[in-house]
Amino acid sequence: MYDVIFIGKPVETPSLKQMQIDPEKLLRCKGKVGDFSLRFRENGGVKEEKTRAIIVNTPHLQEESLPNFPNFSEDLNPEGEGDLIFIQDWEEIASAFVNGIGLGKALKAAKENPSRQIYYFYRSLRFTEGTDNLYEEARRAGVAFFRYEEGKLKIPGPNKISYTRGGVSMEIEGKIYSAPLLKPDPALEKLSRSLRIIPSEEGYLQTENVSLAPTLTGRRGVYAIGGARSPNGLAGFRDEVEFTLEEIETLKNNLKPLVEEDREVDDRKCILCYTCYRVCPHAALEESTEEDSMEVLKEACWGCNACISHCPAGAISISQEEEDELSRGLKVFMCENSAETARKKMPQENLEGFISREIPCSCSVKKEDIYNWLQGPEDRVLILGCFEESCKHLEGDQRGQRIVDEVNETLSSLDLGEDRVRFERLSPPMEKDLAELLNRWREGQL
């Protein structure tokens, strides 16, 4: 049993037992935090190793943002006397990492070329520890910073830019350097499948979700650092590695489940359709080695109940949970990660007249339950989930939204009322919005 297996480039781990696997050699990852088993190719055969945790560390691929122009890393002392122009954020806002490199290069260029003027064009500067003083220093060294709006900086010739902002417009000649765009390693696409991690839109393994600490992926015990995490992972690489290794140290010594109640699969009802396996954002379901059914891996489960609300055979439930019969009226279901936190900070009289329940995720509501809650003509259901980038279960809010859309479409097709079910998004500090939302929903004015 290893403490950590690196997929990609390893880093030093003085107190943890580690090994390394090349990304393209990984075949499959089964198990859960504290007890993963990885199958991979080695010397023409297939090997299997166990580990408590996994760290993915793949390199960043760089792409020129402005083809035909040197990027920040190239020669900063070109021949001749001309000025130097740095352009950042040409195609998209650069990461803090790129931002840091750019500032460093501009500073270096200013120091090495006292006779040249250095220009730095940017749409957004992102300061992290270390880069804020770079900016100050570069300014003192004479770098001229200009913020531009998208489309307002033009490159009419290979050594010429024109710039407009407000009433100012100017043309500058000089050698142009542009910030590279960073792209994920293509190996990540396959890795996200074999590790069963929901990737970010760009294809990184970390979604920069506000509910997930840096380097944490949706699968507990699997971490993404460096180029596997996102461009922003590079600026604070050392800190993030330190944080990750501390986390693994903690897991090693004290691995507790994240949720109290167990999710159980009824092996007589389970038909091994693998729907739960596919919808679980945390890779917490696997086919049992003992029963002819799926099982929920306790330590891997984050408690969102996506498996329960999506199991077509109704085979998964929370142990010892009693059926919650709700009386008629207005119902509101609040995600514990957003609306429920806001509720606690809100004057409770706003909830008057509502039957309210806390739910682990907006995706945990079942279609048949919603219909059940709507049996009375005055019944209405409000489901409050998280914003997309903050859903702790990564896709939970989208699933919740889709369930509600489907129900509304069906109800409307049968003339059973429009908008009797409503899905809204909130974040924990939005208690005022919650109060207003509830009042408007009560009045039927949403």
Add this chain to the structure above:
Amino acid sequence: MSEPMSLLQKKLEAGHFVVCSELGPPIGANVDFIKKKARKLVGYVDGVNVTDNQTAIVRMSSIVAAHFAREEGLEMIIQATTRDRNRIGLQSDILGASSLGLNNVLCLTGDHQSFGMDPGSKNVFDLDSVQLIRAVHNMVHKGVLLNGKEMKVPPKMFIGAAANPFGDPFEMQMMKVEKKIEAGAQFIQTQAIYNLDKFEYWMEEVRKRGIHEKAYIMAGILPAKSVKALRMMKTDVAGMDVPDSLIERMEKCEDPEEEGVKVAIEIIERVRKIEGIRGIHLMPVGWEKITPEIIERAGLYPRPEVE
């Protein structure tokens, strides 16, 4: 080679550069419509295709319309698609057509019914075009039906197939042309050509494989009346390749009809120079009256006579 089956075959064998045109039967039972259209083509073309429920839209039967057009003195090419009839219907039609003196057939798979006005119809596709070609070949040259039954009087047919130089995958499409010839296709009519560079590349491959020596290839020409028609072909017609530069040219010109004729003539002039092209196949969809003008201005009038 055995005795020619049709006048069109005779002309091709005599080495003439042939001109075929096309006639779309009416949606209705109007015989005069066909006869009138046919009369305008007499003397200008060596063969006239009659489409078989083209783009899966119900029209008068290809064989019946061809029969009426033939009465006006035209050499006809019937079309047979495998979309609407199974092997029984298709072979029966071949016998009927031959007995009416319609001795050229273009064997096609046919556009999918989703293109027409009856997307809810059930398609047949019992045979594919290659199998239909083989079936007709065996009927004509071996005197047997697909089921092996021998005929005392076999039909006479000069057998043709279609090819799309712009379909994908390129190599597989080329292999299919070879299969069609292997199955018995004697002439090939291509999809309408606008992208000449791509067509020339296709012909290069055709020559490399010796296809042009095994079948007579006629280049498809579709004169476009307007920018709208061109655009529609680019987006709505399966397997068409219309370069943007041509659309631009039509947009900029003052007289689109005249420009359309010019483009068609330019394409004809260029394809005539390509080794292995033995004729053209004009498809002036919805603009049939322009056929004589194009043929005259392209220097293809009058048409040769053969014994």
Add this chain to the structure above:
Amino acid sequence: MIVGQQKKAEEIIKMLGEDWDSLLIAGCGTCVTVSLAGGEREVEALANLLKIYYGKKGKKVTISTDTVTRQCDFEFIDDIGEKIEDHDVILSLACGVGVQHLVERHPQKVVFPGLNTSFYGATTGVGEWAERCVGCGECILDRFGGVCPVARCSKSLLNGPCGGAQDGKCEVDDDIDCGWELIYNRLKDLNLLESLLVFEDPKDWQHYRDGGPRKLINKEYYNE
């Protein structure tokens, strides 16, 4: 497996009509559970929805639910035999096979189909299935690199693609992959492209539905 899709609630209600007081919705626990159309959860959801509907209409009805392992075997149907007899009408959320098997077992009962039986397919994504086989009765996958021209070409062509295929997409719809492009790529990868030059005879459709309704006997097991 068989992939099914639940009929729209509107259609189901119209089909059920007014002439009943008690309804049993019978789910099927195999294929159509996997394709998320007729399993236990779908049965419950539909029952609760219909209760809202008839409640609003003021029609007094009893709606019961049950789901058996497979409706295509009498032994499982018999598990709910009494329940079936006790209800006026049955709405089966099984495929067309299950519906007919219910009818065969309970000839006096009115049984309605709650699903459209779509095709034989594979799961190609979460909540996505795709047709892979038409059950032609005479498998030819050996000659096409394991990609079926009958099921995956819109025209079931056996001797190559039609001229309408472009950029790997079918002329019928850009969302459909050209089956022949898939066959071509496979055989090219396997270095077997030459084999596609062999003339493929017209298919014998007697093994398909064109030979009439099909029946299959395993001689080892079958008792005359």
